[in-house]
Amino acid sequence: MSLNIEQLKSDIDSIARSLGIQQYDVYGSTKEESSASSKNKKPFGLNSSSKSNMLIRVWNRNHQVGVTTTSNLTYAGLTDALILAHSSAEFTSRENNYDFSEDCLNNSQNIHIQQSYTNMTSMGELVEKTVQAETKILENSSVFKSVPYNKVSESISKKFYFNSLGAFKSEDKNISYCYFYPLAQEEGKIAREAGFLSIVNGFQNLNVEECAEKAILKTRNHLNYKGIKSGKYKVIFSPEAFLDLFNAFANFINAQNILDKKSLSTIETLNTIVASPLFNLYDSPLHDKNPSKSHFDEEGTKTQNTEIIKNGVLKSLLHSSFTAKKFETKSTGNGNIGSKTTVSPHFLHVIGASTHSASFDLNNEKNTVFIEAVKSLHAGVNALQGSFSLPFDGFLLNNGEKQSIESATVAGDFLTLLKDICYVDNNEEVTASGVCSNVWIKELSITGNG
Amino acid sequence: MLNNLSLENISNAKYSESNTIFDESWRKPLSILLGLGRASGADFIEFFLQRGNYLSGLVENGKVTAISPNLNLGAGVRVFKGKEDCYVSTNDVSFNGLKKILERALDIHSLKLESHRIITDINLEPLRDYGVIRNKNNWLTSVSSVKEICDLLLQCNDKQKNATKHLQSVTTNGFRDWQEVLVASSDGVFARDIRLNQSISAQVVCVDGAHRTSSHKRIGEASTPNFFKNLNFDDLSQKLSEIAGNMLHADYVTSGNYPVVLANQFGGVIFHEACGHLLETTAVQGNSTPFANKKGEKIAHDNLTAWDEGFWENGFGSIDMDDEGMPVQKTLLIENGVLRNFICDRMGNLLTGHPRTASGRRQNYTFAPASRMRNTYIAPGKYTTEEMFSSIDKGIYCKSLGGGSVNGTGDFNFGVEEAWLIENGKVTKPVKGATLIGQATDIMHKISMSGNDLDISAGFCGSISGSIYVTVGQPHIKVDSITVGGR
Numbered sequence: 022m023s024l025n026i027e028q029l030k031s032d033i034d035s036i037a038r039s040l041g042i043q044q045y046d047v048y049g050s051t052k053e054e055s056s057a058s059s060k061n062k063k064p065f066g067l068n069s070s071s072k073s074n075m076l077i078r079v080w081n082r083n084h085q086v087g088v089t090t091t092s093n094l095t096y097a098g099l100t101d102a103l104i105l106a107h108s109s110a111e112f113t114s115r116e117n118n119y120d121f122s123e124d125c126l127n128n129s130q131n132i133h134i135q136q137s138y139t140n141m142t143s144m145g146e147l148v149e150k151t152v153q154a155e156t157k158i159l160e161n162s163s164v165f166k167s168v169p170y171n172k173v174s175e176s177i178s179k180k181f182y183f184n185s186l187g188a189f190k191s192e193d194k195n196i197s198y199c200y201f202y203p204l205a206q207e208e209g210k211i212a213r214e215a216g217f218l219s220i221v222n223g224f225q226n227l228n229v230e231e232c233a234e235k236a237i238l239k240t241r242n243h244l245n246y247k248g249i250k251s252g253k254y255k256v257i258f259s260p261e262a263f264l265d266l267f268n269a270f271a272n273f274i275n276a277q278n279i280l281d282k283k284s285l286s287t288i289e290t291l292n293t294i295v296a297s298p299l300f301n302l303y304d305s306p307l308h309d310k311n312p313s314k315s316h317f318d319e320e321g322t323k324t325q326n327t328e329i330i331k332n333g334v335l336k337s338l339l340h341s342s343f344t345a346k347k348f349e350t351k352s353t354g355n356g357n358i359g360s361k362t363t364v365s366p367h368f369l370h371v372i373g374a375s376t377h378s379a380s381f382d383l384n385n386e387k388n389t390v391f392i393e394a395v396k397s398l399h400a401g402v403n404a405l406q407g408s409f410s411l412p413f414d415g416f417l418l419n420n421g422e423k424q425s426i427e428s429a430t431v432a433g434d435f436l437t438l439l440k441d442i443c444y445v446d447n448n449e450e451v452t453a454s455g456v457c458s459n460v461w462i463k464e465l466s467i468t469g470n471g
Numbered sequence: 472m473l474n475n476l477s478l479e480n481i482s483n484a485k486y487s488e489s490n491t492i493f494d495e496s497w498r499k500p501l502s503i504l505l506g507l508g509r510a511s512g513a514d515f516i517e518f519f520l521q522r523g524n525y526l527s528g529l530v531e532n533g534k535v536t537a538i539s540p541n542l543n544l545g546a547g548v549r550v551f552k553g554k555e556d557c558y559v560s561t562n563d564v565s566f567n568g569l570k571k572i573l574e575r576a577l578d579i580h581s582l583k584l585e586s587h588r589i590i591t592d593i594n595l596e597p598l599r600d601y602g603v604i605r606n607k608n609n610w611l612t613s614v615s616s617v618k619e620i621c622d623l624l625l626q627c628n629d630k631q632k633n634a635t636k637h638l639q640s641v642t643t644n645g646f647r648d649w650q651e652v653l654v655a656s657s658d659g660v661f662a663r664d665i666r667l668n669q670s671i672s673a674q675v676v677c678v679d680g681a682h683r684t685s686s687h688k689r690i691g692e693a694s695t696p697n698f699f700k701n702l703n704f705d706d707l708s709q710k711l712s713e714i715a716g717n718m719l720h721a722d723y724v725t726s727g728n729y730p731v732v733l734a735n736q737f738g739g740v741i742f743h744e745a746c747g748h749l750l751e752t753t754a755v756q757g758n759s760t761p762f763a764n765k766k767g768e769k770i771a772h773d774n775l776t777a778w779d780e781g782f783w784e785n786g787f788g789s790i791d792m793d794d795e796g797m798p799v800q801k802t803l804l805i806e807n808g809v810l811r812n813f814i815c816d817r818m819g820n821l822l823t824g825h826p827r828t829a830s831g832r833r834q835n836y837t838f839a840p841a842s843r844m845r846n847t848y849i850a851p852g853k854y855t856t857e858e859m860f861s862s863i864d865k866g867i868y869c870k871s872l873g874g875g876s877v878n879g880t881g882d883f884n885f886g887v888e889e890a891w892l893i894e895n896g897k898v899t900k901p902v903k904g905a906t907l908i909g910q911a912t913d914i915m916h917k918i919s920m921s922g923n924d925l926d927i928s929a930g931f932c933g934s935i936s937g938s939i940y941v942t943v944g945q946p947h948i949k950v951d952s953i954t955v956g957g958r
Contacts, residue, residue, distance in 0.1 A: 070561070169754070
């Protein structure tokens with residue numbers, strides 16, 4: 022990668038001293054990425070980029086913080102950024118007294134996580150794999166009309182943090198992903214769409230062909246569809262669907278959202294029952310299945326495995342160094358640097374009850390809705406009200422039979438849903454946002470056209 | 472023409488292009504690079520350079536909690552060989568930086584930079600500079616300062632706090648996004664534009680015992696640096712307080728199929744999601760729209776006419792040229808229910824044959840352009856809202872909508888922020904938690920009444936070429952039947 026971070030550190034230090042700035046820190050990344058798509062069995066949308074950007078925080082004499090993000094990393098660009106950050110500081114509230122993470126007060130905890138890269142995969146190989154996969158889908162059956170959304174991508178990047186006290190951390194990442202979303206239509210019926218996404222560490226671990234095969238299978242499963250009658254149903258969320266829904270309401274475990282009074286929780290919610298006793302939740306940034314492991318957050322704080330919900334009780338919130346001070350606890354390494362430091366989960370891990378129950382078996386369910394994927398989260402979720410009403414892809418399960426559902430929505434209240442969890446099975450799957458199993462919910466409202 | 476210029480000469484030449492503005496000084500290096508690319512075997516090449524200066528402010532519960540400036544600078548090159556294209560981008564806009572991405576793009580097409588031939592630079596047209604033509608060059612220095620924006624956001628936050636009952640939290644957010652772009656392509660296009668999008672939004676969270684509601688409203692413009700100076704927050708504030716007050720104690724809607732009346736302004740998101748995206752040639756190319764072969768055919772109710780305009784005074788999606796350098800135009804999409812035109816960019820024209828409509832847009836230089844909407848709206852009709860309500864025995868009035876989406880099958884959906892029951896021709900009580908879902912080919916024939924009160928609203932649209940600023944709009948409309956998801 023072309024960015025010389027040592028030179029960058031030296032430039033920023035020199036500029037800061039010339040401007041009389043005594044305290045600053047920087048979080049940034051440099052990334053090279055290539056991707057290819059395929060359309061009608063030909064290469065399409067080939068893309069390659071090399072980009073670096075960073076966020077600089079500067080403290081003024083009153084300990085107010087100003088920031089600038091910039092992708093102009095020339096000496097002149099860095100100078101502009103530092104000047105702008107410094108001049109913005111006076112406008113921010115003095116109550117937001119951000120400071121360095123406790124892990125970054127000197128150079129004693131400097132770490133550099135490196136990966137042994139080979140060179141980036143050639144565009145020719147990306148193209149070949151993408152076109153072959155699209156062709157495989159289209160030639161599987163005449164019902165497959167197109168694969169409008171498809172991509173194979175590889176990126177290598179380095180994220181870094183350094184500050185005026187000598188703390189310096191960096192971490193290499195090598196992420197590859199592919200997705201295929203075919204459109205299929207049988208004669209006289211409406212078009213159906215489903216797909217599969219795979220994210221791995223290292224291009225050599227990406228099985229593009231297998232991804233295409235799973236996309237074929239998932240889409241085929243929806244060809245035989247039927248409307249569903251509106252009403253209340255027992256619902257099972259797939260691992261992907263449950264984590265997508267949970268993440269939409271993650272304000273409920275977010276210490277910054279609680280401080281802002283924009284959370285479904287309050288400070289008093291800690292150590293109370295918030296979910297079924299069968300439900301356990303962790304944030305596991307270093308999980309061995311996480312393709313994007315992070316050893317430190319954007320403030321430079323070491324990440325950790327955080328027990329959030331244990332047997333249905335809210336045991337911990339996710340914290341930045343700022344919220345940790347306010348709550349008189351330690352940061353959990355979930356800080357996102359900015360003019361206002363925010364908090365977010367890294368990689369959620371849902372664990373259910375330790376014993377398997379024969380009464381909860383996908384093959385024995387009657388009149389139960391299985392939700393494979395929820396859609397339109399940006400429109401159908403009111404995160405601060407706790408309610409959701411979302412279209413979904415799914416099936417009606419009846420004694421081992423799976424009937425794809427045509428065009429329906431699922432609605433409910435998120436906090437009620439957590440308490441209505443009646444089972445979490447052992448079939449763990451890795452998704453883009455974490456590891457989870459199938460989650461059974463007592464009852465939710467389904468609106469359909471059956 | 473530069474005679475006998477080899478690659479070594481070019482590498483060693485000095486180009487004094489301006490570091491602070493994309494002006495005439497960029498002609499020489501770009502025309503040489505374009506010539507190099509064509510000499511190397513590319514059929515078409517386009518450079519897109521961008522400089523950005525963005526500032527946002529956030530006030531929460533009476534305090535400024537974030538000021539977030541962002542500076543960016545970068546470029547991308549798009550190279551076509553036949554009907555195949557590739558796109559390479561970088562932060563490095565020096566001559567060597569641009570040559571490097573050109574080399575990479577040529578390599579993707581298995582082409583190599585020519586080193587021994589005589590290189591002819593491309594003859595670019597006179598710079599078409601909208602910064603000069605539309606007097607926009609002083610916009611960055613004329614906009615409100617950080618202090619002015621902070622003071623305004625604090626005032627608005629205070630106003631909203633005083634106007635809203637059962638308030639738990641109030642947030643006001645404002646941003647200005649200034650961009651300078653330069654397009655130079657091997658067909659001679661050489662054009663520069665200045666864009667300035669500014670917006671303010673407010674969000675309230677209200678709690679009364681077990682009842683909670685959250686509401687949000689935004690206004691925005693792209694046609695003047697004086698947006699914040701001329702801002703009248705009262706209307707937005709009043710609407711937001713009304714929504715919050717109405718929805719706080721509302722019952723949840725009962726799901727079912729209903730006739731609905733959709734309000735004007737952001738109600739236009741229905742057309743944006745249910746139809747607009749499916750008229751983009753990106754969807755036609757991918758065979759992921761039910762309207763692909765329907766030009767000239769009836770795809771909607773007789774009462775429906777719809778436009779996509781490049782420039783609308785005060786429109787949040789307004790631009791003077793698209794991101795491929797084409798001057799904007801007004802595009803008739805649907806006329807009395809008949810599909811007249813698709814929304815088409817350069818690639819769309821190449822692959823589908825439909826005429827370009829100056830619709831090539833992108834979030835920034837890291838994206839290749841794609842066919843996208845600008846200011847899109849349903850044209851006004853003849854009906855009043857009273858006529859629409861009185862035509863309905865039992866239905867829903869969707870007074871304020873949230874966002875939505877559509878997929879390749881034409882299935883669309885969007886959230887409703889504020890809804891009311893219509894009973895026996897009258898608007899009666901508020902209901903919450905509604906989602907509208909449907910099928911594009913079906914819904915367009917069910918828009919049976921179009922009102923006489925067209926109005927527009929600012930919005931953001933996310934798609935293959937990133938998040939862009941758009942306008943949605945419509946008059947009040949009646950949809951004869953739609954599925955309403957709820958409890």
